[in-house]
Amino acid sequence: MSFPYSTLMIQGTTSDAGKSTVVAALCRLLKRRGVRVVPFKPQNMALNSAVTADGGEIGRAQALQAIAAGLAPHTDMNPILLKPSSDIGAQVIIHGKVRAEMNARDYHQYKTVAMQAVLESHERLLQQYDCVMVEGAGSPAEINLRDRDIANMGFAEKVDCPVILVADIDRGGVFAHIVGTLSCLSESERRRTIGFVINRFRGDIKLLEPGLDWLEQQTGKPVLAVLPYLHGLFLDAEDAVQPVQASRGAFRVAVPSMPRMSNHTDFDALRAHPDVDLHFVREGQPIPQADLIILPGSKNTRGDLAWLRAQGWEAHIQRHLRYGGKVIGVCGGFQMLGREVTDPLGMEGKAGVSPALGLLDMATEMSPEKRLMQVQGVCAFGDTQAPVIGYEIHMGVSTGGALATPAFFIDGRPEGALSADGQILGTYLHGLFDTPQAISALLQWAGLNSDNTVDTSALREASLDRIADATQPLLDALIALK
Structure with a gap:
């Protein structure tokens, strides 16, 4: 035709x-x-x-x-x-x-x-x-x-x-x-x-x-x-966060919705999981009691970090960890988990240094080069090396002792970080929940044992x-x- x-x-x-x-x-x-x-x-x-x-x-x-x-x-x-x-x-x-x-x-x-x-x-x-x-x-x-x-x-x-x-x-x-x-x-x-x-x-x-x-x-x-x-x-949203479906699962996941949150499509697989109750936490709301808190990507890490603190959410995250909860930081959220974020050239706003949440032993410096890569590898946690497919899209380089214990191995190289107590995972990988084996491994790490999984590719098609x-x-x- x-x-x-x-x-x-x-x-x-x-x-x-x-x-x-x-x-x-x-x-x-x-x-x-x-x-x-x-x-x-x-x-x-x-x-x-x-x-x-x-x-x-x-x-x-x-x-x-x-x-x-x-x-x-x-x-x-x-x-x-x-x-x-x-x-x-x-x-x-x-x-x-x-x-x-x-x-x-x-x-x-x-x-x-x-x-x-x-x-x-x-x-x-x-x-x-x-x-x-x-x-x-x-x-x-x-x-x-x-x-x-x-x-x-x-x-x-x-x-x-x-x-x-x-x-x-x-x-x-x-x-x-x-x-x-x-x-x-x-x-x-x-x-x-x-x-x-x-x-x-x-x-x-x-x-x-x-x-x-x-x-x-x-x-x-x-x-x-x-x-x-x-x-x-x-279907992948172009920008706005789509309304979350009615609560279905018992496993509670909270995602602070920051002003410059990027690639919230990372969490679409969690929204679709029958055992997960996902909430995007809005301005003026407290972070609810949850099993897992995920700090999302950000187009302005230092700005969103300051905004997060102004909401009083840092204290919520600290209390969540004291009670044994798990935290994942993705891309900009990963950078927030370290000791500090430095932007000497003003790549994302006014040049300067911001103290970060201090949950991982690392520091991040913003740089003009943006890393853009489609990647695949395996999870470095759990009993099996579950495959993961995703992409990196970030400015900034992170260094520090926390990176010695990676969250993933991507094409043989270590990527991300796992805290010594096993409660905190940080990564630059977007799309980390999209692979059925990876979402199962990540949720099991966070405390959910379930036979259910989600195939985002099949749902999208x-x-x-x-x-x-x-x-x-x-x-x-x-x-x-x-």
Whole structure:
């Protein structure tokens, strides 16, 4: 089967309207039909990222879409990645590599350079694939960002591609979202918008039909599909922490949710485990009684460490350990477990030194080089050397006596640290819970003896197939429309 669009862009009326999911679903559907399809997002702002086969870094959502298309993630799929380090600044990553740390105003001026990187990647993908399936960012109706836009209509106008507008009916006001968005676009941008998708619908479609008729009459454009609300999906979140399901397991895991928490997808396997009750602890809440506390990754380790202390959580962690609880630190959370974190060049903010939690004998110094690696190895704890597969994505080098007792062996080298009393584990590995044997070994170390396990790859594939099946009417409408 051929597909009539060489480049098709999916934009949304709001953030989290479902753009990422629709792109992933269309990628899976086209892959099933033998179309060589590739996902693409010109610019992404997210703290959840993935390491690519070519040794770079892209948004997590594009890595998921690559899996849907049957491809290895590549930096051309997301040429510009912005990782916020403060409310007004972000690390700018171009073609998978850190280019600079910029505030919002400087980056706005830099967009003309960034656009060239975007167009280079898009052209390379066009040469290799039948269809480039593009995801926009946020909303094209953000008037203040229209100048030099590279993420939405600015890109679509530059490459002259059609656009589909996705709106989330579950938020309410779906017709106002669509009509209002169109009213904010230029005439040429409205012309290239070929239709709408209403996402996350639940209820009787007959009750919606009068609104659909009105919308088509008002805009002169078709509603291409109404997609259902699908419960229980296991898909990597682009950035925001998804609501945790109702408590199921007796084994309690608490994850302090810090302002610059990164790659919280590390804990998706724990969320899915039938014996685990996972809680993200929010600002102003005490850390609840738990069997295991996990300090997550951070884009600003010293800043999040200060924030953690301001919440009073350091005392909670100390009390948790006194009562025999276990603690895991991942990446930035691992760095927090040491004696101090030094940032002499101001890589993550103001230069300086911060005393850390002092739970492991090590110190970390931030450096300009970011370590980006896909890795595999074995657990260094437990009765069996359980295999682990993950990735490293961090700035900073840790040294100290704690590293003499590693948590893992990665390609034969020691990695991470285990405390002498066996209560604390630290590692730079993201994705450490994703391997079924590794999650079982880690939970057993933490005190859970269970025959249940979680295969995140199988759950992800099943969810991709579910969203693809539900999105079939959209693909049919696109083919008929052309």
